[in-house]
Amino acid sequence: MTPIASSSPASNRRLGSILFVPVQFVMTLIDAPLRALQKLTGISGMAMFFLAPNMLIFGIFVLLPLAINFVYSMTGGTAFFLADRTFIGFDQYSRLFECGNYLDPLSCQEDAFWTAVGNTAWFVVLQVTLMILMALGTALILNRDLRARSFWRAVFFFPVLLSPVVVGLIWKWILQRQGLLNFALFEMGLEPHNWLTDRTWAFAAAVAVSIWAHMGFYALILLAGLQAIPKDLYEAAEMDGTKAARVFWRITLPLLAPNLLVVVVLALIKAVQVFDEVYVLTGGGPGTSTMFLTQYIYETGFASQLRNPGLAAAASILMGLVLVVLTLFQLGIGRRTEGKRKR
Amino acid sequence: MGQIKLTNVKKSFGAVDVLHDINLHIDDGELVVFVGPSGCGKSTLLRVIAGLEKVTGGSLEIDGRRVNDVTAAERGLAMVFQSYALYPHMTVRQNLAFGLENSKMPKAEIAERVGEAARMLEIEPYMDRRPGQLSGGQRQRVAIGRAIVRRPVAFLLDEPLSNLDAELRVSTRAELAALHARLSSTMIYVTHDQVEAMTLADRIVVMRAGRIEQVGTPLELYNMPANRFVAGFIGAPHMNFLRGDIVEHTPGTAILSLAGGYRIAVDPGTAPVTDGQKVTVGVRPQHLTVSRDTASPKVRLGLVEALGAETVVHGEIYGERLMAVLPGQQGYRPGDEIHLDLQAAPLHVFDEQDLRLFSTAGAKAKAPV
Amino acid sequence: MGAAARFIFRRRGSNGRGKGWHWTDIVTWVWLVCGLLIMFGPAVWLGFSSFKTPAALAEFPPTILPYVTQEVRVEGYDKPLALYEATLEGGGTRVLAEVRRIGIVSQMVDPNAPGEIIKVNIADRAPVRTMSFATENYTQPFVQFDFVQYLWNSVFVTVMATLITLVVNSMAAFALSKYEFRGRSVAMLIILATLMVPLSVIMVPLYSIISTIGLFNNLWGVILPTVATPTGVFILRQYMLTIPDELIDAARMDKASEWQIYWRIVLPLAAPALAVLAIFSVVWRWNDFLWPLIVLSRRELYTLQVGLSIYAGELNVQWHFILAMTVVTMIPVVLVFIFLQRFITTGIAGAGLK
């Protein structure tokens, strides 16, 4: 990241004086035992001391769960404590994959899982495609010779910061039967709908709301990419009398391609995990029409009466595999573009 | 207080050996300058002495105490860094006091020492500014001040003047010399500017590729360079080197033949020379004079640099490049041919291993045969 | 206005080349104006509506600002009566209070002369309305429900998690940027590799770990798993790499201990990056939903996000409370947006993180 220009010393000092006295006291108190520790470990040994808290927390709350997830997925029962669970091998996986007809999710034993998978797949395709196109359009527009560009950038970025609960509730309220959208349609002489109780419309709403909430983030990254394209390339093209469309296809797009690819993969990774705002908006309904993979895992693991943590773990591992593939893909892109830059 | 002794000191970073068997004894109060080309290990040697890098072999003693495993903080040395390394978020005063606070010195004494250093370096007006609000020269003084307040056993300075402009560098150099005279504490000074080295040093340590090539006073190095590298490194413009061989010798005389067949008789002293030995003859540009004698080696001039007080001519002699610094303003133009007096100049003769065989005193040189 | 419009609607080629509107100018402005409406509109609409009474909320067509129909107490009537501006048959208008409605006829009285009933066609009367902010939408949930507790829980989680994140991540970043030690690249690799481990993949085992160590139904169970963010270590490390090593050497010569180097030299100099991370952390932790939803099952422990979503699920129709509490939930983030938006956007554009 670009180092942000050092903040003004005046404000630093003001903040400093408020916080400094108690902090200094604590830090000085800690210093004496740490000096003794440093005597024992030596300077490079202290690196371990600095690293330890982060790695400890990280190990307990990320690495350990990652590891025992596999164990979980091979056990049965409703208990959460690992020792109380019985080993059942790959039964959870075979349960997930047991289907009468592989083209029809309803014929599977875990039809909810396959419905969630299908919904998620549709969601990913629609949401990512539309969102990236819109983000690209927004970035192109924001990259034009605009006054008050940072204001407009802020406009599109605003929903990104909102919490999923807020996003879900705002739209739930706007999309309800007597909501703003229906009023607007009514005014325009169009037919109102009961958006959130119709299977198709609810799914469309989930896609739209999720685009609304996240588009600004991707537009921002793409805009940064566009702004990194040297201006003289455009000026050279203008000198040659190149048409605007040609400039876009031959200069802008190829030079933006690495950013675009990164953004697409990031969006895919996020979309696969879709949950929060849609859960608040529709609760997965009507029926199971907006139930996605994360909600399936959550409900199987915790919420439903017949909870089955092992099954949830198995499903989460399958989802993790998809994410690993996407992440590797992303790292691969990163490596390649870096290599290009070096060359 | 302030003797530093290095015995067979080695330093390697992983598989890369950066320092090989460094042996050096620095006396109390001496100002020793490390010079050498970029990347030769000067900074590394200084950091090894400072304790910022651990030695990987040999032993390092300060005032007779072996300090190989003593941390930087406990060696009692102070360092001035090339980039000054002033703490950007602290005022000048806080920068000076930081080290003293860390050694739990009473506040009054800290204030006294800081005030004294500030007076000495004339930085009192800026004591409450931050480094970012100071000029390069002022920062430099603060960096030195931060070392002075510590009253260290020895000062270590890594290219302290290299970030200053030429004029400031000359005046600060003089101030540093004065400071050393006043504090009379040991200083180790790294530079690759040989003028700095010559003017400041009690002794110069010339390094190349992690080894010490020669240690001596500035004039020793200038007059009796131990090898071709030192000869070329000390003195500006650098020494001319001409290939030649010894065609015959008798005790007290040797006949040198240069590439073009020009012969000079020289006194090798007690140096072991053999007939037919291939040698390199070094002569400093300043020692060359124009000769009226047309038997003298003929030089066809290329570039002529008229500097006013002197004229630097570049030319070719027997197929080898050569430079001469001639006094005053000469009317030469490129393409002119002049004769240079080689035999009047002090010559340095190096063997095939580039080690010095002998030097001649110049004026006493014998006439050509 | 004209000058302002000309300034804002600067077009392609307006720096002296083009004349008139290119089609891309039109697309640009349509897109920007729609963007303004769609992106900001809902939040603004929410803000105004959160001050409406339930009656005003149910009104169709809705108004932007919160209006209520004025009511008066009239002698001889128990309940307050709604005020209307009625157009009388003989022309002229009077402000009357409605007693009752029968079919299309409204029976009204003059509040100053309550004796006489005036009959008015309902088409000829319009309610007298004034703007009024229903602040009880805000006060009631705090008083009657647990929203004060939720708010406090959210603040606690956000502040604690952010503080610990800053300390723990900056220590790790310091170790990874300024020391050479065996295993450094392994540690970096692990951190990078798990940059993308999402909660949804590990929630089942993570839950079991949390409950095993007794942090289920404990705010610390919400806080701890979030504080070792790889992203935080990453941005801090990148920034610390730009701090010259010579400064640290200088501090070592100045007898500073490694701990002092960390908090007196490195931390102050990394302040800009710490600020960015702090902002991000506040937004992340404030907005967290799924994990608190899993860990917290007792009402008094809910964070705002969890409390609000559960409340919204239970009292489906009490939109006036829900909207007001949504605004409360939104406020910190909106403040961050208004004052620190620049930090965030440069942070994201630089590091591509969320």
Ligand SMILES: Nc1ncnc2c1ncn2[C@@H]1O[C@H](COP(=O)(O)OP(=O)(O)OP(=O)(O)O)[C@@H](O)[C@H]1O
């Ligand atoms: N931490 C390190 N790891 C590996 N190699 C190093 C390290 N530090 C220095 N070196 C190598 O050691 C050699 C000597 O470096 P040093 O900085 O001492 O040179 P120097 O003489 O000070 O050069 P300069 O005049 O440019 O400052 C160089 O080849 C350098 O690449």
Ligand SMILES: [Mg+2]
């Ligand atoms: Mg150096």
